[in-house]
Amino acid sequence: MGKLHQAQTSVACSIGNMLVGLLYVWPSYTLQLYTDKNTTLLSSPMTELESSLVGSLPSLGAMAGTAMIGWILSVFGRQKGGIIIALPLMISWLMIDLTSSSIVILIARFIGGTSSGAIMVHSPIFISEVVEESIRGTLTSAPITFYCLGVLLSYLLGWFLTYRYIIWANIICCLIYVGLMMTINESPVHLMRQKREEDARLAIAHYRGASISSKVVMEEFSRLKQQITPAVELIAVDSDAKADEAEKEKLNLNNDDEENPKMSSFKMLFVSPSSRRAFTVVGLTLSVQVMMGMVAVQVYAKDIFGSAAPSLSSHFCSVMFALVLLFGSLLSALFSDKFGRRVLLVTSSIAVGLCLAGMGVLIQTSILPPWVTAVLILLFCFSFMFGSGSVPYVLLAEAFIPEVQSLASMLLMEWVWLLNFFIVGVFPYMVKFFGVHGSFYSFACFAVIDTIIGLFLVPETKGLTNEQIQETFLRRRK
Numbered sequence: 231m232g233k234l235h236q237a238q239t240s241v242a243c244s245i246g247n248m249l250v251g252l253l254y255v256w257p258s259y260t261l262q263l264y265t266d267k268n269t270t271l272l273s274s275p276m277t278e279l280e281s282s283l284v285g286s287l288p289s290l291g292a293m294a295g296t297a298m299i300g301w302i303l304s305v306f307g308r309q310k311g312g313i314i315i316a317l318p319l320m321i322s323w324l325m326i327d328l329t330s331s332s333i334v335i336l337i338a339r340f341i342g343g344t345s346s347g348a349i350m351v352h353s354p355i356f357i358s359e360v361v362e363e364s365i366r367g368t369l370t371s372a373p374i375t376f377y378c379l380g381v382l383l384s385y386l387l388g389w390f391l392t393y394r395y396i397i398w399a400n401i402i403c404c405l406i407y408v409g410l411m412m413t414i415n416e417s418p419v420h421l422m423r424q425k426r427e428e429d430a431r432l433a434i435a436h437y438r439g440a441s442i443s444s445k446v447v448m449e450e451f452s453r454l455k456q457q458i459t460p461a462v463e464l465i466a467v468d469s470d471a472k473a474d475e476a477e478k479e480k481l482n483l484n485n486d487d488e489e490n491p492k493m494s495s496f497k498m499l500f501v502s503p504s505s506r507r508a509f510t511v512v513g514l515t516l517s518v519q520v521m522m523g524m525v526a527v528q529v530y531a532k533d534i535f536g537s538a539a540p541s542l543s544s545h546f547c548s549v550m551f552a553l554v555l556l557f558g559s560l561l562s563a564l565f566s567d568k569f570g571r572r573v574l575l576v577t578s579s580i581a582v583g584l585c586l587a588g589m590g591v592l593i594q595t596s597i598l599p600p601w602v603t604a605v606l607i608l609l610f611c612f613s614f615m616f617g618s619g620s621v622p623y624v625l626l627a628e629a630f631i632p633e634v635q636s637l638a639s640m641l642l643m644e645w646v647w648l649l650n651f652f653i654v655g656v657f658p659y660m661v662k663f664f665g666v667h668g669s670f671y672s673f674a675c676f677a678v679i680d681t682i683i684g685l686f687l688v689p690e691t692k693g694l695t696n697e698q699i700q701e702t703f704l705r706r707r708k
Contacts, residue, residue: 232439235415236361239437240369242410243312243356244376246349249319249407251380252387252400253342257285258548259388260396264332271393273330280332284339289651291343292350296643299348300636307424308356308417313408315352319345320404327397347647351639354627358635359417360437363693367566370627374620375559382552389545418450419632422458430454457632457696499634504700508629509638511687511703515575515622516642518680520649522582523673524614526657527589527607535604554608558615570692571621575684578617583677585610586670594667618680628691629699 261284263269264276276284295315302311322342326335353373361369387396415437421430434450435442499505528551535547562574585606592603630638660669689702 232437233362233365235437235439236365236369239360239414240357240372241376242407242414243353244372245403245407245410246312246316246353247373247377248380248383249316249400249403250346250349251377251382252384252403253288253319253346255381255384255388256396256400259385259545260393261285263393264335271330272332272335274332276332280336283336286651286654287336287339288343288346289647291340291345292347293644293647295344295347295349296351296640296647297347298344299351300640302348303352303355303420303636304423307420308352308359309411309414310416312352312356312411315345315348316404316408316411317345318342320401320408323397323401323404327394327401347643351636351643354623355635355639356417358627359419359632362438363695365567366628367571367624367692368563370624371559371563371566371620374615374623375556375563378552378556378559378615382549382556385545385548385552389549418454419458422454427451427455453695453697454632493633495634495637498631499637502631502634504703505630505634505638507703508700509642511683511689512622512625512629512638513642513645514683515625515680515688516646517649518676518683519614519618519622520646520653521673521676522614522618522680523586523653523657523669523676524611524619525650525654526660526669526673527610535607551608551611554611555615558612559620562616562620566621566624567692570690571624572684572688572690574617575621575688576617576681578613578619578621579677579680579684581613581616582610582618583674583681585613586674586677590667590670590674593670594665618677625688625691628696629703631696631700 261276261281263271264284265281267275269275295318299311299315302314305311306314318341322338322345325338325341329335329338350373354370357370357372358366387399391399415433416429418430418433418437421427421433431442431447431451434454435444435447438444438446438450440446493501499509535542535551536544565574589603589606589610592598592606626639626642657669660672664672689699689705691699691702694702
């Protein structure tokens with residue numbers, strides 16, 4: 231029953247990521263309705279600037295939501311916090327449903343974006359705090375899989391439903407998410423921080439499927455108390471004879487908070503060698519996966535599919551595109567705990583680099599029919615989601631000690647939103663100066679960099695406890 235409860239919580243949290251996928255894909259089949267000169271949905275057609283903001287404003291809202299999520303999780307907890315962060319998204323869909331003003335729609339898109347930024351931080355934190363090591367890779371991959379499911383579902387809604395029904399379907403999905411979040415238990419990590427030790431024991435028993443007095447529950451409780459009550463810092467030993475070893479130094483050994491005040495999360499993140507090393511490595515993997523150009527390739531994919539298969543409908547091509555993303559993320563979730571994180575990351579990065587280089591060559595030379603390039607785009611998407619696009623988020627969920635998890639996730643996701651904004655903005659200029667083929671060659675270089683990072687910097691975290699992961703980061707520090 232314990233693993234079933236862990237899976238239930240993971241699915242409930244990941245439904246939020248599905249809502250993010252629904253939010254971001256919606257403009258792809260709605261903007262033409264807003265910009266049409268004879269539109270009946272708005273009092274007047276959207277201008278070019280307004281239509282561009284419909285797609286970009288959620289990213290700005292996401293930065294605001296990411297900045298607030300740490301405070302929300304600290305004050306309200308993981309379970310109630312998950313419900314709270316869904317409310318802006320629900321409000322935004324209601325605003326869109328009830329208005330005929332372009333300005334109100336833009337405001338609603340920004341508000342909805344605040345939820346998406348918060349959700350992208352909330353789900354990996356909550357899941358990582360309740361799952362056990364043997365299935366952690368699979369369940370921490372669930373958020374990115376459900377994001378791809380949301381992309382697919384949104385394309386299907388746009389294909390088969392009308393404008394009003396699509397909005398109502400999104401509102402219903404929000405209600406489903408809130409309902410599922412109300413059925414799950416709070417994270418024992420949050421309960422321990424609130425000094426609700428009895429509730430924390432009950433939560434551990436719930437998620438481990440054991441009685442409150444069992445050995446497994448008592449050991450887990452002791453481990454959490456050791457991690458959270460004293461601020462733990464891992465310090466590497468510099469001696470040549472022990473270059474690959476690390477020693478744990480526990481600060482504030484006395485549990486009396488008045489005599490030994492805890493180190494702040496911000497200070498610990500940058501003072502503790504293990505946390506600092508994890509922050510650097512995870513930040514590199516997240517940064518490089520953005521710079522591999524997945525967002526930009528998606529922008530160009532429509533033109534490629536249009537020239538490769540003009541007889542196929544755009545809806546069909548979009549659904550096929552989303553299916554490939556979903557299939558890649560599903561295999562990543564299934565194989566993460568079997569083969570390990572590094573194997574998926576390195577294999578995926580090599581495949582992505584080959585696909586990008588091949589796309590560049592084909593676009594530059596036109597030596598093969600356009601459908602070959604279209605196939606390469608699908609292979610690129612599959613390869614990316616198989617490892618490069620999913621493993622960094624698994625590492626984000628498991629690489630940090632509980633004391634710095636929320637802060638590190640918030641800072642790194644803010645950086646990811648900024649990079650996404652940057653790459654989308656820069657891509658048109660890259661095409662202008664280097665051509666589409668030159669842009670793809672540039673993205674392929676980052677795939678090579680990702681391969682090197684996976685081989686030499688990323689430690690294997692499969693099946694390790696949080697303490698073992700910290701020690702592993704230190705052992706890789708030369």
